[in-house]
Amino acid sequence: MNSSDVNFSLLQSQPNIPPEFFWPENDLTPSEGDLNLPIIDMSGFLNGDEAETQRAAKAVREACMTHGTFLVINHGFKSGLAEKALDISSLFFGLPKDEKLKAYRTPGNISGYTAGHSQRFSSNLPWNETLTLAFKKGPPQVVEDFLTSKLGDRRQEIGQVFQEFSETMNRLNLELMELLGISMGLKDRTYFRRFFEDGNAIFRCNYYPPCKQPEKALGVGPHNDPTAITVLLQDDVVGLEVFASGKWQTVRPRPGALVVNVGDTFMALSNGNYKSCFHRAVVNMEKVRRSLVYFSCPREDKLIIPPPELVEGGETSRKYPDFTWHQLQRFTQSGYRVDNTTLEKFSSWIASDSSRN
Numbered sequence: 277m278n279s280s281d282v283n284f285s286l287l288q289s290q291p292n293i294p295p296e297f298f299w300p301e302n303d304l305t306p307s308e309g310d311l312n313l314p315i316i317d318m319s320g321f322l323n324g325d326e327a328e329t330q331r332a333a334k335a336v337r338e339a340c341m342t343h344g345t346f347l348v349i350n351h352g353f354k355s356g357l358a359e360k361a362l363d364i365s366s367l368f369f370g371l372p373k374d375e376k377l378k379a380y381r382t383p384g385n386i387s388g389y390t391a392g393h394s395q396r397f398s399s400n401l402p403w404n405e406t407l408t409l410a411f412k413k414g415p416p417q418v419v420e421d422f423l424t425s426k427l428g429d430r431r432q433e434i435g436q437v438f439q440e441f442s443e444t445m446n447r448l449n450l451e452l453m454e455l456l457g458i459s460m461g462l463k464d465r466t467y468f469r470r471f472f473e474d475g476n477a478i479f480r481c482n483y484y485p486p487c488k489q490p491e492k493a494l495g496v497g498p499h500n501d502p503t504a505i506t507v508l509l510q511d512d513v514v515g516l517e518v519f520a521s522g523k524w525q526t527v528r529p530r531p532g533a534l535v536v537n538v539g540d541t542f543m544a545l546s547n548g549n550y551k552s553c554f555h556r557a558v559v560n561m562e563k564v565r566r567s568l569v570y571f572s573c574p575r576e577d578k579l580i581i582p583p584p585e586l587v588e589g590g591e592t593s594r595k596y597p598d599f600t601w602h603q604l605q606r607f608t609q610s611g612y613r614v615d616n617t618t619l620e621k622f623s624s625w626i627a628s629d630s631s632r633n
Contacts, residue, residue, distance in 0.1 A: 282391035283373060284405065284485040296401045297392070297493045303400075303556070304491065307517050311525035314339050315533065319350040321455055333459040340459070340546075343520040344538035344553035345527070351448055351534060358509055358568075361441040365566050368434055369405055369483040379407065379426040386410040386478060387422050403493040403559045404484045411442045411477040411570075419479065442479045445507055445570035449477070452505060452536060453572075460546065460586065467583050468545070472504065475574045476601075484515060484557065484565040495557035495565070499614045501539035502604055502622075503571040506553075508535040513565040519554040519616075527555075540619040541574065541601060547582040548595040554616045576602040596623050 287293060314335040320328020339346040368376070381388025387410045392401040409419045419442050423435035453468040462468075484495040495515060510516060510529040517524045527535060537553035559565070574580065579598050587593050596619065607622050608614050 282401075284391065284403075285373075288485060288488065291488065293403070293487060293489050293493055296399055297403055299400050299492065299494050299497060303494065303498050305524055307524040307526045307558075309525055311343075311345075311518050311520055311527055313345060313347050313527060313535075315347045315349055315530070316455075316536075317350050318348050318352065318451070318455075322350075322352055322451065329455070329458060333455060336455060337459040340456070340538055340550035342551065343518060344543075344551040345518055345555070346536055347530060347533040348448075348452070348536055349530075349533050352451075353444055353448075357441060357444060361437055361568055362509070362511055362566055364434055364437040365407070365481040365483065365568060366564075368407055368481065369566075371431075375427070376405075378428075379423065381408060388426075400497060402496050402557075403487050404482055404495045404557070406483070407481040409438065409442070409479045411446065411479050413443070413446055438479065438481075441568065442477070442570065445479065446477060448534075449505065449507060449570065449572045452507070456505075456542075456550075460549070460583075462583055462585055464583075471545075471578070472572055472574055475504075475572060475578075476576065477573060478503065478571040480569045480571070482557070482565075482567045482569065484559050486562055486564065487559040488561065490559045490561055493559055495559045497613075498554060498556040498616065500552040500554050500616050500618060501537060501571060502541065502608045502614055502618055503539040503573050504541040504545070505572050506535075506537040506539055507570045507572075508537065509568040510535065511566045513560070513563050515557050515559065515565045516567070517556050517558060519556075524556070539571070540622075541580060541604065544580050544596040544599070544619060545582055547586040547593070549586060552616075552619065573605075574601045576600060576605075580604075597627050599623075599626050 316332050316335055321332055376389050379389045381390050389407050391405045411419055417439050420435035420439035424432055450469050453472050454466055457465045457468045487493050512529050514526060516527040518527055538550050540552045543550055543552040577600055581598055604622055
């Protein structure tokens with residue numbers, strides 16, 4: 277089975293889902309209540325209010341040292357942009373299958389459309405469709421150019437809206453990086469912001485169709501993002517769950533709020549002080565769920581080394597070896613399926629051969 281074979285419209289008409297979409301019971305443990313996440317109001321930081329900035333930084337620090345996730349509000353998005361981007365994602369996923377396949381994600385590439393990630397795996401398939409787009413601050417307008425080249429001028433609006441949304445997410449990502457630096461008490465509060473200014477990103481649209489057997493399937497399996505930080509826009513349908521305090525807990529959508537998750541790369545940059553968020557997406561029988569996700573990545577050849585203040589005991593207190601995003605990405609794309617031990621396994625892999633590049 278590959279992405280061109282998976283047709284969720286047809287699968288939804290069947291009484292049972294194919295066994296390729298079944299997940300192990302230990303991955304399907306039901307959630308136990310809602311996770312009470314701190315809500316970080318970005319307005320004080322964005323307006324230069326130092327007292328409000330320090331208050332926000334303290335809440336960020338507590339969340340990142342505990343489970344690696346928090347919410348942000350008043351983040352400076354243009355009015356209506358988030359809703360427009362969600363609507364455009366519905367437009368794309370509602371296109372006929374043959375039209376979506378014009379943007380099919382070919383092996384070895386980041387950008388493109390997939391259904392069930394079945395071009396990479398043959399079991400424990402996620403019950404979702406995705407449109408993944410490589411982003412880098414332009415010119416050129418890489419998101420818009422890619423989609424227009426695949427879908428044609430008739431669908432130009434899809435590329436235009438996703439380009440604007442990616443650029444807005446990129447601005448917010450850099451502001452969050454500065455706030456993270458402040459939360460760690462770095463002498464140079466812009467350290468992380470500058471570290472990622474010449475970086476790359478991955479923008480992904482997720483579409484989770486209704487599922488006849490949600491108790492056996494997952495929209496996305498339990499994992500930590502290998503990237504630096506993830507900024508997520510949910511629609512109003514429940515589905516995101518975080519593993520915290522020894523149990524799965526639901527992150528309920530909040531109007532106007534974005535979810536921020538720490539990923540493995542930032543955990544390494546923080547020398548393990550901030551926790552990479554272990555999370556998953558569940559599905560339901562009745563409603564489509566949509567999310568838009570921005571994964572920030574450093575420049576491919578930049579060494580991931582914590583700031584000096586976070587390595588107080590010298591090199592012996594380093595928790596992870598030097599590595600580049602190119603190396604970690606290559607590891608995660610080589611058939612390895614990301615989970616909550618990715619960074620440890622990658623560290624062992626890279627330490628076994630220091631000549632890898």
